[in-house]
Amino acid sequence: xxxxxTPLTKxxxxxxxxxxxxxxxxxxxxxVNALAFxxxxxxxxxxxxxxxxxxxxxxxxxxYIYLSARTYPLRFIVPGTIFLAIMVIYPMVYTIxxxxxxxxxxxxxxxxxxxxxxxxxxxxxxDLPTYQAEVFKNPDEEFAFLLTDxxxxxxxxxxxxxxxxxETPLPPSDDDGDGSYERLGHYERQSVLKIFPYLxxxxxxxxxxEGLLLKTRSPNEFGYFARQYRYDLERDMLTxxxxxxxxxxxxxxxxxxxxxxxxxxxxxxIGRRNFRNLFTDRRYAEPFIQVFVWTITFALISVVETFAxxxxxxxxxxxxxxxxRGLYRSILIIPYAMPAFVTCLIWRGLFNTExxxxxxxxLVPLFGKAIPWFQDPFWAKVAVLIVNLWLGFPxxxxxxxxxxxxxxxxxxxxxxxxxxSGWKRFRTITFPLMLxxxxxxxxxSFAFNFNNLxxxxxxxxxxxxIPGAITPTGATDILISYTYRMAFExxxxxxxxxxxxxxxxxxxxxxxxxxxxxxSSRMFKEVPQYD
Amino acid sequence: xxxxxxxxxxxxRRKTWNQIWKQIVIWVCIxxxxxxxxxxxxxxxxxxxxxAGQRLIPxxxxxxxxxxxxxxxxxxxxxxxxxxxxxxIGNSLLVVVxxxxxxxAFSRMRxxxxxxxxxxxxxxxxxxxxxxxxxxxxxxFWLGQYIPFLGLDTHAGLILVYMGGAxxxxxxxxxxxxxxxxxxxxxxxxxxxxxxxxLLIYIIIPLAVPILVVVFFLxxxxxxxxxxxxxVLLTSDxxxxxxVGLQSxxxxxxxxxxxxxxxxxxxxxxxxxxxxxxxxxxxxTGLTSGAVKN
Numbered sequence: 001x002x003x004x005x006t007p008l009t010k011x012x013x014x015x016x017x018x019x020x021x022x023x024x025x026x027x028x029x030x031x032v033n034a035l036a037f038x039x040x041x042x043x044x045x046x047x048x049x050x051x052x053x054x055x056x057x058x059x060x061x062x063x064y065i066y067l068s069a070r071t072y073p074l075r076f077i078v079p080g081t082i083f084l085a086i087m088v089i090y091p092m093v094y095t096i097x098x099x100x101x102x103x104x105x106x107x108x109x110x111x112x113x114x115x116x117x118x119x120x121x122x123x124x125x126x127d128l129p130t131y132q133a134e135v136f137k138n139p140d141e142e143f144a145f146l147l148t149d150x151x152x153x154x155x156x157x158x159x160x161x162x163x164x165x166x167e168t169p170l171p172p173s174d175d176d177g178d179g180s181y182e183r184l185g186h187y188e189r190q191s192v193l194k195i196f197p198y199l200x201x202x203x204x205x206x207x208x209x210e211g212l213l214l215k216t217r218s219p220n221e222f223g224y225f226a227r228q229y230r231y232d233l234e235r236d237m238l239t240x241x242x243x244x245x246x247x248x249x250x251x252x253x254x255x256x257x258x259x260x261x262x263x264x265x266x267x268x269x270i271g272r273r274n275f276r277n278l279f280t281d282r283r284y285a286e287p288f289i290q291v292f293v294w295t296i297t298f299a300l301i302s303v304v305e306t307f308a309x310x311x312x313x314x315x316x317x318x319x320x321x322x323x324x325r326g327l328y329r330s331i332l333i334i335p336y337a338m339p340a341f342v343t344c345l346i347w348r349g350l351f352n353t354e355x356x357x358x359x360x361x362x363l364v365p366l367f368g369k370a371i372p373w374f375q376d377p378f379w380a381k382v383a384v385l386i387v388n389l390w391l392g393f394p395x396x397x398x399x400x401x402x403x404x405x406x407x408x409x410x411x412x413x414x415x416x417x418x419x420x421s422g423w424k425r426f427r428t429i430t431f432p433l434m435l436x437x438x439x440x441x442x443x444x445s446f447a448f449n450f451n452n453l454x455x456x457x458x459x460x461x462x463x464x465x466i467p468g469a470i471t472p473t474g475a476t477d478i479l480i481s482y483t484y485r486m487a488f489e490x491x492x493x494x495x496x497x498x499x500x501x502x503x504x505x506x507x508x509x510x511x512x513x514x515x516x517x518x519x520s521s522r523m524f525k526e527v528p529q530y531d
Numbered sequence: 532x533x534x535x536x537x538x539x540x541x542x543x544r545r546k547t548w549n550q551i552w553k554q555i556v557i558w559v560c561i562x563x564x565x566x567x568x569x570x571x572x573x574x575x576x577x578x579x580x581x582x583a584g585q586r587l588i589p590x591x592x593x594x595x596x597x598x599x600x601x602x603x604x605x606x607x608x609x610x611x612x613x614x615x616x617x618x619x620i621g622n623s624l625l626v627v628v629x630x631x632x633x634x635x636a637f638s639r640m641r642x643x644x645x646x647x648x649x650x651x652x653x654x655x656x657x658x659x660x661x662x663x664x665x666x667x668x669x670x671x672f673w674l675g676q677y678i679p680f681l682g683l684d685t686h687a688g689l690i691l692v693y694m695g696g697a698x699x700x701x702x703x704x705x706x707x708x709x710x711x712x713x714x715x716x717x718x719x720x721x722x723x724x725x726x727x728x729x730l731l732i733y734i735i736i737p738l739a740v741p742i743l744v745v746v747f748f749l750x751x752x753x754x755x756x757x758x759x760x761x762x763v764l765l766t767s768d769x770x771x772x773x774x775v776g777l778q779s780x781x782x783x784x785x786x787x788x789x790x791x792x793x794x795x796x797x798x799x800x801x802x803x804x805x806x807x808x809x810x811x812x813x814x815x816t817g818l819t820s821g822a823v824k825n
Binding site: 021039042072073074075076077079080081083084086087088089090091092094095098309312313316317319321322328331332333334335336337338339340341342343345346347348349350355357361390393394447451453454457458480483484487488494496499500503506507510511514 | 550553554556557560561563564565566567568570571587628629630632633635636637640641642645648654655657658659660661662663664665666667668669670677691692694695696697698702726727728731752755756758759763774777778780781789792793796799800803804807808811
């Protein structure tokens with residue numbers, strides 16, 4: 001790094017920009033501010049005050065950076081940082097928040113919205129009569145209804161009230177004399193087709209008749225309804241008015257005294273419950289621990305097997321006497337050159353128990369027996385590890401070849417003089433020197449395989465399933481695929497809170513691995529301290 | 532004397548055995564490496580299109596699988612290809628712009644937070660966006676309610692998500708390359724009154740084309756192969772990318788569509804393999820310095 005050169009910013013104190021450049025800059029900055037203003041209005045309407053504060057702070061910072069000469073270098077970094085903030089840092093913080101909530105299917109709405117849903121539920125009273133309804137509309141798009149019950153008694157329902165036809169202030173008129181009314185005052189009768197676009201609006205309308213609530217059942221039928229639930233703010237409970245049961249708000253659900261839950265829960269923070277469930281609730285903990293152990297096993301075996309084969313091939317190909325070694329190397333690299341999203345799917349086809357080539361062309365002819373690759377937990381794991389060996393060994397071969405080149409030749413010569421055998425030279429010189437060089441890469445590879453969703457998701461999808469698991473979990477699921485399926489592929493809907501909690505644990509583990517790696521490689525020694 | 536003769540003979544024999552043994556091991560590995568490749572090539576030309584009873588050398592080889600692939604209604608392969616290229620190229624271009632700006636500042640300027648920024652970029656890179664998929668899904672869902680063209684099931688929204696991962700290794704690579712460009716050129720231009728931004732555009736970027744091409748292609752490969760976020764965010768059939776869409780060939784009736792799937796696989800692989808051969812040298816040097824390919 002050029003330590004001797006003059007830092008640009010010091011020599012450039014007054015920065016002159018051409019007038020065209022200035023114009024472009026002001027236009028762009030104006031655009032950003034206009035966009036931010038629009039978003040701010042939306043945020044204000046939605047009462048996202050925290051986000052609003054963050055947005056204003058961010059925009060103020062951007063304006064300052066692009067207008068003040070002192071912050072010149074930051075102007076180059078801001079564009080990338082904005083993306084980073086929206087799509088990495090904010091989601092990271094949000095993941096932490098969600099992991100302490102019960103967010104997910106069945107708990108998607110806020111408590112107010114859930115209470116509103118229940119208190120707007122009505123059930124029809126079967127003991128009271130129903131009415132045939134005719135719909136009338138006035139020029140202001142308001143509706144009136146003429147209701148006729150089975151005994152021929154007629155009511156007019158308008159403005160939230162229903163009264164007998166004789167007492168209505170809207171004079172009915174039968175213009176063509178066919179016995180049915182075309183108009184009620186200035187309301188005109190509508191055909192069913194014409195009211196079709198208004199159906200959802202009509203369903204909201206309620207009318208009171210003698211203290212009872214009238215409401216549509218279908219576009220041309222009315223009945224008496226009663227509210228199903230009442231909300232008591234003080235005691236924070238919903239009462240089912242039909243059965244008289246009280247449901248208290250507890251941890252995101254409305255729960256009766258005998259433990260019965262209402263279908264719709266609400267979103268709320270639930271402290272460490274997601275984490276506690278993962279470790280102590282047997283329904284969650286058993287599959288989770290199983291997945292956790294397999295994740296570590298999978299990552300560890302993957303690193304060891306690929307490193308072993310890669311190292312073997314690197315050493316073999318390092319022999320100058322070997323013929324065609326350039327060609328061999330190019331062929332052996334092929335798995336690495338092919339995109340994993342394709343090759344994993346190919347392997348899945350090859351492993352297919354009934355039809356796959358591995359059973360039909362290799363195992364059955366040679367051993368007379370097929371292996372149930374994806375049905376048996378053990379063989380499914382073996383299959384995943386074989387695929388990962390295939391995907392990973394060329395990489396290890398490449399890095400081992402590189403490391404081999406850097407081992408000084410004199411060491412071998414000295415060892416030969418001492419009469420050390422090939423194996424002994426490998427054991428005492430090649431292997432330890434190589435290991436010290438590639439250890440950071442091995443740790444990185446461990447971290448990569450720890451989150452290797454590609455292989456698991458594409459080859460087995462986590463199958464075969466673990467029986468009795470409460471979230472969709474399979475014997476080959478690793479933490480990341482377990483999280484993915486929990487959030488997006490569960491038959492009973494996603495459990496975002498729990499998925500976020502598992503993500504957070506993965507974060508934590510990856511951080512530890514990374515820290516170890518930084519220590520072992522002293523990665524940042526090359527970044528000098530300037531200020 | 533005699534003793535020595537025997538030793539020589541023995542050594543020669545051992546050497547030959549040594550070579551044979553090495554050849555055997557290597558050939559076994561080559562068979563392993565080529566095993567899926569050979570079968571998938573064979574299947575793509577096998578008109579029977581069935582996984583059952585497939586032979587290594589197909590009878591009556593033909594291109595019927597490739598022909599069928601391009602006129603399937605339920606799996607619009609051409610559209611997916613177009614989507615993949617559009618998203619990968621669009622994203623990679625933006626990444627090159629963003630990283631060359633940031634790389635320039637980190638290479639040429641000294642400012643408060645520079646060191647923290649550089650280290651922070653590497654650290655943040657350690658946490659794949661995949662881990663935050665729930666939060667990202669919700670952010671995009673929310674964005675889409677107010678800015679529809681950035682919402683769920685839009686390509687612009689997906690590109691925006693991918694842009695979150697733009698900085699990081701890419702910035703380090705460009706910064707390190709910029710560091711190797713001598714400053715004398717810039718200094719003389721500066722005397723003529725050029726702004727740093729002009730220096731970047733007119734002097735640095737033309738000289739740094741090789742690294743920008745590498746950044747572009749590496750990003751292209753990464754985005755072209757990404758399927759986790761794409762699968763979460765894209766839902767309509769004609770919006771999918773290849774990496775997501777390809778899975779639908781194997782979702783059900785694996786056996787019946789094996790030939791078509793194989794043809795699709797081969798076509799999907801082409802750009803990545805071509806870029807790999809092109810970039811082999813940079814990739815291998817990048818590898819030994821610690822970049823793990825996904």
